[in-house]
Amino acid sequence: MQCLAELPIGSIGEMVRIFDNNLEQKLLEMGCTPGENFKVIRKAPFGGPVAILISSYILSIRREDAKSIEVIELRNE
Amino acid sequence: MSNQVFKIALAGNPNSGKTTLFNALTGLKQKVGNYPGITVEKKLGTIRFSDDYEAIAIDLPGTYSLFPKSIDEEVAQQILCNKDNSDYPDITLVVADASNLRRTIFLLTQIIDLKMNVVLALNMVDIATKKGLIVDVNLLSKKLGIPVVAINARKGKGIEVLKKTLINSLDRSPDYPFLDVGKLFKGAIKKANIIRNVENNYASFMALCKQKLSGELENRCALNQLCKSEDIIPERAQAKETVNRYSLIDKLVKETVKQGEPIGKYMITRRLDDLLIHPFYGYIIFLLILFVIFQVVFSLATYPMDLIDGLFVDIQMFVAQTLPKGLLNDLVVNGILAGLGGILIFVPQIAFLFAFIAFLEDTGYMARVSFITDKLLRNVGLNGRSIIPLLSGAACAVPAIMSTRTISSWKERIITILVTPLMSCSARLPVYTLIIALIIPAEDYFGFNLQGIVMMSFYMIGFISAILVALLLKYIIKSKEYSYYIMEMPSYKIPDWKTVGYTIYEKVKIFLFDAGKIIIAVSIVLWFMSSFSPGDNFEKIEQKWKGHENAEFNINADKLEASYAGIIGKMIEPAIKPLGFDWKIGISLITSFAAREVFVGTMSTIYSVGDSNVKSIQTRLSELKNPDTGEAFFTPAVGISLMLFYAFAMQCMTTIVIVYRETNHWKWPFIQFIYMGFLAYVSSLIAYQLLS
Numbered sequence: 220m221q222c223l224a225e226l227p228i229g230s231i232g233e234m235v236r237i238f239d240n241n242l243e244q245k246l247l248e249m250g251c252t253p254g255e256n257f258k259v260i261r262k263a264p265f266g267g268p269v270a271i272l273i274s275s276y277i278l279s280i281r282r283e284d285a286k287s288i289e290v291i292e293l294r295n296e
Numbered sequence: 297m298s299n300q301v302f303k304i305a306l307a308g309n310p311n312s313g314k315t316t317l318f319n320a321l322t323g324l325k326q327k328v329g330n331y332p333g334i335t336v337e338k339k340l341g342t343i344r345f346s347d348d349y350e351a352i353a354i355d356l357p358g359t360y361s362l363f364p365k366s367i368d369e370e371v372a373q374q375i376l377c378n379k380d381n382s383d384y385p386d387i388t389l390v391v392a393d394a395s396n397l398r399r400t401i402f403l404l405t406q407i408i409d410l411k412m413n414v415v416l417a418l419n420m421v422d423i424a425t426k427k428g429l430i431v432d433v434n435l436l437s438k439k440l441g442i443p444v445v446a447i448n449a450r451k452g453k454g455i456e457v458l459k460k461t462l463i464n465s466l467d468r469s470p471d472y473p474f475l476d477v478g479k480l481f482k483g484a485i486k487k488a489n490i491i492r493n494v495e496n497n498y499a500s501f502m503a504l505c506k507q508k509l510s511g512e513l514e515n516r517c518a519l520n521q522l523c524k525s526e527d528i529i530p531e532r533a534q535a536k537e538t539v540n541r542y543s544l545i546d547k548l549v550k551e552t553v554k555q556g557e558p559i560g561k562y563m564i565t566r567r568l569d570d571l572l573i574h575p576f577y578g579y580i581i582f583l584l585i586l587f588v589i590f591q592v593v594f595s596l597a598t599y600p601m602d603l604i605d606g607l608f609v610d611i612q613m614f615v616a617q618t619l620p621k622g623l624l625n626d627l628v629v630n631g632i633l634a635g636l637g638g639i640l641i642f643v644p645q646i647a648f649l650f651a652f653i654a655f656l657e658d659t660g661y662m663a664r665v666s667f668i669t670d671k672l673l674r675n676v677g678l679n680g681r682s683i684i685p686l687l688s689g690a691a692c693a694v695p696a697i698m699s700t701r702t703i704s705s706w707k708e709r710i711i712t713i714l715v716t717p718l719m720s721c722s723a724r725l726p727v728y729t730l731i732i733a734l735i736i737p738a739e740d741y742f743g744f745n746l747q748g749i750v751m752m753s754f755y756m757i758g759f760i761s762a763i764l765v766a767l768l769l770k771y772i773i774k775s776k777e778y779s780y781y782i783m784e785m786p787s788y789k790i791p792d793w794k795t796v797g798y799t800i801y802e803k804v805k806i807f808l809f810d811a812g813k814i815i816i817a818v819s820i821v822l823w824f825m826s827s828f829s830p831g832d833n834f835e836k837i838e839q840k841w842k843g844h845e846n847a848e849f850n851i852n853a854d855k856l857e858a859s860y861a862g863i864i865g866k867m868i869e870p871a872i873k874p875l876g877f878d879w880k881i882g883i884s885l886i887t888s889f890a891a892r893e894v895f896v897g898t899m900s901t902i903y904s905v906g907d908s909n910v911k912s913i914q915t916r917l918s919e920l921k922n923p924d925t926g927e928a929f930f931t932p933a934v935g936i937s938l939m940l941f942y943a944f945a946m947q948c949m950t951t952i953v954i955v956y957r958e959t960n961h962w963k964w965p966f967i968q969f970i971y972m973g974f975l976a977y978v979s980s981l982i983a984y985q986l987l988s
Contacts, residue, residue: 244538247535247538252538267671268670268783270667276395276396279781280781
């Protein structure tokens with residue numbers, strides 16, 4: 220199993236599911252639905268948030284929260 | 297037919313241009329307040345259509361969904377779900393960023409499913425085009441069954457068409473639903489409708505999933521039962537509904553939006569981000585921006601501030617000489633006008649700071665600041681957005697605290713508000729300057745000016761104590777909300793100057809009218825305390841000094857001693873003696889409550905008793921002798937103790953009033969006053985006892 224926090228910058232991945240209930244609802248509403256593709260575009264220094272490009276906008280999520288997001292890495296650009 | 301008034305609610309995602317459209321529709325006819333009991337901003341405005349039609353527009357908080365998870369979403373949800381709500385709209389105008397259609401349609405269809413009369417304003421179509429997105433507006437309108445109008449809120453394009461569409465939609469019965477939750481959760485929704493005595497599937501579904509809603513108290517038990525009997529787990533049901541809704545939306549978006557090649561603009565955001573959130577340059581640039589803000593708020597603002605100050609001195613002089621001498625004259629000059637001047641003096645700093653903040657928010661840079669500082673600041677209980685309030689606190693806590701509204705986490709916002717007044721504000725500067733000149737020799741140590749080093753250390757004390765207290769509060773303040781940081785990073789935009797202007801106007805207005813009332817009242821109380829005394833003491837004083845040289849000087853000083861403020865000053869002397877203060881400093885501590893810098897004035901008045909020569913306050917204080925020891929009164933021990941007291945104590949009524957205004961509760965300014973007072977007392981006590 221892969222989680223979003225592990226993916227390096229430039230990876231293109233697919234959302235699988237989110238383990239934290241509160242986080243899940245919030246992310247689903249913002250368009251992170253299972254099967255949706257995304258690209259990891261930035262990671263903040265000092266273990267700060269990670270930014271992904273999804274549904275044509277940039278979303279940033281804390282690294283800790285990104286650990287409870289299961290993803291599949293499709294390819295790396 | 298005469299004037300018909302109806303209600304319009306504006307809903308939309310954050311960064312969708314909702315506020316810009318609200319401003320374009322209402323102009324300056326706006327009223328900003330709070331929803332009762334909470335600190336979510338409530339913005340109302342009037343839209344004039346023609347002689348026949350007028351609408352009251354309400355700007356709902358920007359949200360991504362109507363499922364209440366934050367207080368903002370709860371406000372929006374309560375207004376749209378409840379027909380009995382006084383703000384329930386006749387039309388809901390949903391504002392959508394055309395390049396984020398998928399996400400906006402989510403909120404839009406939620407509102408449609410609540411059986412609302414909806415109009416969609418499709419904003420920023422030009423940016424979408426640059427991103428290569430072509431939206432078929434007519435098809436979208438047909439598929440959704442609602443009117444869709446393409447607009448550009450910034451340039452004011454499409455506003456007239458939108459207004460016409462709104463009027464024409466007044467009696468429209470909406471096409472409903474987009475997603476039928478009645479089919480998704482067959483029996484449960486029907487039964488929930490019966491329990492709630494409504495015929496609204498989606499509202500009942502929301503009630504079923506979120507039974508904690510205040511409006512559903514009476515039905516809570518029955519709804520809970522229903523969940524159990526129908527085997528519904530609210531979180532799962534909600535997730536299922538969201539996923540289903542999105543799959544319908546994806547189908548709709550595929551049909552109505554064509555994706556081409558992005559051009560130009562989109563690349564700019566990427567290039568800028570390469571620099572602005574760079575692991576090294578990102579911080580350097582941010583520090584530079586902070587430095588500029590600090591410089592402007594700290595030094596540039598002093599010019600208009602001096603102007604206001606001078607103007608009020610002139611007005612006070614004029615009124616003092618024009619009005620007949622007496623109580624009324626004194627009340628107007630030293631009570632009301634002094635209070636009014638004390639309020640207006642803050643306006644330049646507030647205006648400058650909010651000009652910067654609105655500019656940084658509107659360009660999209662603030663989201664990047666949060667991105668690079670979130671982790672660092674969260675370690676001490678603060679938020680990426682706390683840094684601007686904290687640093688501006690070094691100029692003045694009042695605008696700084698007003699700027700904490702951008703912090704979305706309640707706990708992090710409260711902590712920021714509580715610690716910001718610890719930063720060394722510019723009102724402490726005259727106090728520090730005076731005391732440092734008295735107790736610290738103007739010598740150089742290792743090439744550094746000693747006075748400068750002491751001044752610098754007091755700024756450091758402010759900053760370090762703010763961080764330490766924040767760290768402590770992180771563990772003390774309990775918060776039910778889970779602190780999320782799920783944030784959209786909007787594309788960079790050239791700021792909309794109108795929006796920046798509105799923000800400044802709005803903040804200044806809130807300060808002048810909401811806080812101004814209380815500040816004037818407190819000024820009058822302080823004036824009363826220092827200009828009245830029990831019995832006929834004042835007449836006796838005037839008799840005593842009649843005919844003396846410099847009579848007025850001595851009369852004023854004696855009067856202050858005999859006044860209520862003086863009485864309190866003497867009353868608290870036993871309590872402040874261990875800090876090295878006498879009752880005269882006690883009076884200054886009390887009058888300083890109007891503003892810290894008043895300290896200098898009060899000291900110069902009160903220490904002039906019996907001295908017939910006009911001297912500068914500094915010489916006067918340096919000549920003072922301690923009646924017990926016969927040596928200089930202002931020893932380094934007394935001076936350091938006094939400076940520490942000013943560094944920590946919450947001696948600013950304006951800040952207290954603003955904290956109340958921003959937290960909507962007297963509890964927070966009270967807690968702040970107590971903890972800062974405690975810090976002040978203890979640190980002064982320790983310093984004095986160790987040094988003397």
